[in-house]
Amino acid sequence: MISVQTEDFDLGAEVRLLRQENPAIGAVVAFVGLVRDLNDGDRVAAMTLEHYPGMTEKALQQIVADASQRWQLLGTRVIHRVGPLRPTDQIVLVAVASAHRGDAFAACEFIMDFLKTRAPFWKKESTENGERWVDARESDESAADRWN
Amino acid sequence: MQCSNGLLSIRKNRIVVALALLFQKYSVPHIGVTNPIMQCEILYFARLRETFGKAHESVAVPASITSVDGLLEWLRSRGEPWCSELAAGKAFRIAVNQEMANGSTTLAEGCEIAIFPPVTGG
Numbered sequence: 001m002i003s004v005q006t007e008d009f010d011l012g013a014e015v016r017l018l019r020q021e022n023p024a025i026g027a028v029v030a031f032v033g034l035v036r037d038l039n040d041g042d043r044v045a046a047m048t049l050e051h052y053p054g055m056t057e058k059a060l061q062q063i064v065a066d067a068s069q070r071w072q073l074l075g076t077r078v079i080h081r082v083g084p085l086r087p088t089d090q091i092v093l094v095a096v097a098s099a100h101r102g103d104a105f106a107a108c109e110f111i112m113d114f115l116k117t118r119a120p121f122w123k124k125e126s127t128e129n130g131e132r133w134v135d136a137r138e139s140d141e142s143a144a145d146r147w148n
Numbered sequence: 149m150q151c152s153n154g155l156l157s158i159r160k161n162r163i164v165v166a167l168a169l170l171f172q173k174y175s176v177p178h179i180g181v182t183n184p185i186m187q188c189e190i191l192y193f194a195r196l197r198e199t200f201g202k203a204h205e206s207v208a209v210p211a212s213i214t215s216v217d218g219l220l221e222w223l224r225s226r227g228e229p230w231c232s233e234l235a236a237g238k239a240f241r242i243a244v245n246q247e248m249a250n251g252s253t254t255l256a257e258g259c260e261i262a263i264f265p266p267v268t269g270g
Contacts, residue, residue: 033270052191052264054246058194080270091269092269097196114267115267115270116269117266119270120262121267121268121270122195122264122265122266123269133194134268135266136239136268139190
């Protein structure tokens with residue numbers, strides 16, 4: 001299941017929902033992305049996340065579908081927050097359930113790598129020098145390329 | 149391509165579109181007649197939304213424009229800031245009907261095109 005929302009999320013509750021007491025699940029891997037207070041040497045006071053409603057959900061669905069083709073998965077949960085956020089806030093959750101840990105570890109990393117390079121989200125930071133759009137990183141693109 | 153003030157190009161574009169509209173209005177309706185203009189919605193996001201000063205616009209472009217590359221050339225011909233921001237070598241991405249696209253992606257009447265900086269979510 002995929003959600004794009006302004007509200008925060010509860011990791012424990014989301015993992016419980018994902019598992020649904022399914023005894024075939026032997027592994028759950030969950031990644032949580034957080035807002036840091038430092039980026040490119042500047043203090044970050046706040047951040048706003050913009051997205052492309054409609055395309056965002058489709059892009060995330062496609063990434064999860066691609067992961068499900070590659071690995072044996074028994075459930076996935078993706079939550080991405082939008083709107084204003086502050087340092088220490090949770091931004092993103094990717095949780096994957098599978099029978100064995102290998103599939104869950106790999107699929108979780110795959111989904112995050114493609115989310116960072118294919119899903120239409122943009123971060124704008126508020127620093128002591130004013131507001132600025134965050135630039136995409138070359139390292140994110142190469143992280144996604146290694147799955148090809 | 150050099151960036152000019154775009155006034156001449158805009159005038160040229162406007163004449164083409166005006167002629168196309170006249171043609172459409174007064175030509176005899178007939179199945180199989182090619183529509184001389186194409187209406188599309190363009191969406192802008194993040195930094196480009198701010199630079200262009202708008203989140204979206206409806207455009208009527210000559211029907212001879214059939215690909216993303218053709219549309220980008222048409223947008224650049226309007227002058228600044230499109231000419232500089234959408235110049236070759238600038239980092240931006242295009243989606244057509246909410247799917248990532250490239251220069252050769254074909255466009256059709258009523259399509260939704262989005263132009264935005266490389267994404268930075270997660």
